[in-house]
Amino acid sequence: KQEVTQIPAALSVPEGENLVLNCSFTDSAIYNLQWFRQDPGKGLTSLLLIQSSQREQTSGRLNASLDKSSGRSTLYIAASQPGDSATYLCAGGMDSNYQLIWGAGTKLIIKP
Amino acid sequence: NAGVTQTPKFRVLKTGQSMTLLCAQDMNHEYMYWYRQDPGMGLRLIHYSVGEGTTAKGEVPDGYNVSRLKKQNFLLGLESAAPSQTSVYFCASSYPRYQETQYFGPGTRLLVL
Numbered sequence: 001k002q003e004v005t006q007i008p009a010a011l012s013v014p015e016g017e018n019l020v021l022n023c024s025f026t027d028s029a030i031y032n033l034q035w036f037r038q039d040p041g042k043g044l045t046s047l048l049l050i051q052s053s054q055r056e057q058t059s060g061r062l063n064a065s066l067d068k069s070s071g072r073s074t075l076y077i078a079a080s081q082p083g084d085s086a087t088y089l090c091a092g093g094m095d096s097n098y099q100l101i102w103g104a105g106t107k108l109i110i111k112p
Numbered sequence: 113n114a115g116v117t118q119t120p121k122f123r124v125l126k127t128g129q130s131m132t133l134l135c136a137q138d139m140n141h142e143y144m145y146w147y148r149q150d151p152g153m154g155l156r157l158i159h160y161s162v163g164e165g166t167t168a169k170g171e172v173p174d175g176y177n178v179s180r181l182k183k184q185n186f187l188l189g190l191e192s193a194a195p196s197q198t199s200v201y202f203c204a205s206s207y208p209r210y211q212e213t214q215y216f217g218p219g220t221r222l223l224v225l
Contacts, residue, residue, distance in 0.1 A: 004154065034213060043116070043202060043216035044155075089154065099170060100214070102154030 002027040004092050006103035014111050015082060021075040021106050023090035028068045030092040035064050035075050038087045038105065047088075048075070080110045114138055116217035118203050124223045125193045133188040133220050135203030143206045144186040145170075145214065146178060148199040155202065161186055193224045 003026045013019050023033070032051050036044040048057045048064040050073070056065040063076040077084055087107045091100040119134045135144065142163050147155040157170030159178040167178045175197060177189045186205075190197060200221050204214040 009152075036216075041219075043218045044204075044214075045216070046213040049213050091154075099157050099160075100155075102156075104152055104154045 002030070002092060002094055002101045004090060004101050004103040006088075006090060006106050008106060009104065010107040010109070012109040012111060013080060015080060017080050018076070018078050019080055019108075021077070021088050021090075021108070023073040023075070023103055025071050025073075025092045025101070027092075027094070028071060030068065030094060032093040033064070033066050033073045034091045034093065034100070035062075035073075036089045036091065038089060040086075044089065077108075082110045082112050084108065085110045116203055116205055116215050118201075118217040118220050120220060121218070122221045122223075124225065125190075126225050127194060129193050130189070130191050131193065131222075132190075133201055133203075133222075135186045135188070135205075135217060136184055137186075137203075137205040137215070138184060139205060139215065140183070141205035141207055141215070142183070144180065145204045145206075146176070146186065146188045147202045147204065148172065149202060149219075150199050158188065158201075193222075195224045198222060198224045 005024045034049045035047045038044045050057050050066040061078040066073045087105040089105040091102045116137045145160045146158040156172045161167045161180040164183040179187045200219050202219050203217040206214045
């Protein structure tokens with residue numbers, strides 16, 4: 001059974017720092033890996049989607065990588081800003097069914 | 113273009129009461145999903161639909177029913193609410209490939225007393 005883990009559960013860093021959020025999964029048979037952002041009291045917004053055939057995707061200051069062999073994905077945020085404060089969730093898309101398997105998220109706080 | 117909308121935003125129920133959560137999307141998406149989110153846990157899929165008139169069970173379907181009579185709407189019903197169903201419920205939709213990204217509504221916060 002696929003399990004997705006995000007460590008740490010919370011992270012606080014000063015503004016301007018580069019940071020990495022981690023996501024690990026147990027089953028390498030994923031079709032894609034997605035990163036989402038969730039603001040308090042709001043829904044989820046898709047940030048990046050990496051297909052299994054890709055190694056990384058970039059959008060602005062965000063870069064997500066995928067290493068199926070090691071069961072890991074990372075989300076790199078460059079030059080962090082207070083507006084980046086949110087909970088970041090990763091989810092693995094399984095080829096065998098329609099479900100996304102979700103991590104519990106990392107709550108990120110960027111201190112001004 | 114409103115995207116995915118959910119009604120209501122917040123509701124308090126007593127144990128045993130019933131209610132229906134409504135999800136609507138205006139992006140002509142084939143696939144729609146209902147999730148619940150509990151503190152410290154990832155989202156868990158309740159039910160999903162791959163097209164008008166179709167529904168299927170997800171990871172945690174017990175105590176819930178769904179209907180997709182129109183392509184743009186996906187309804188989640190609780191026939192007899194229990195305190196364990198206190199949660200935040202999210203609806204999402206996507207294009208007709210489950211590998212594509214999902215678009216989420218703002219959520220419905222449900223408290224069952």
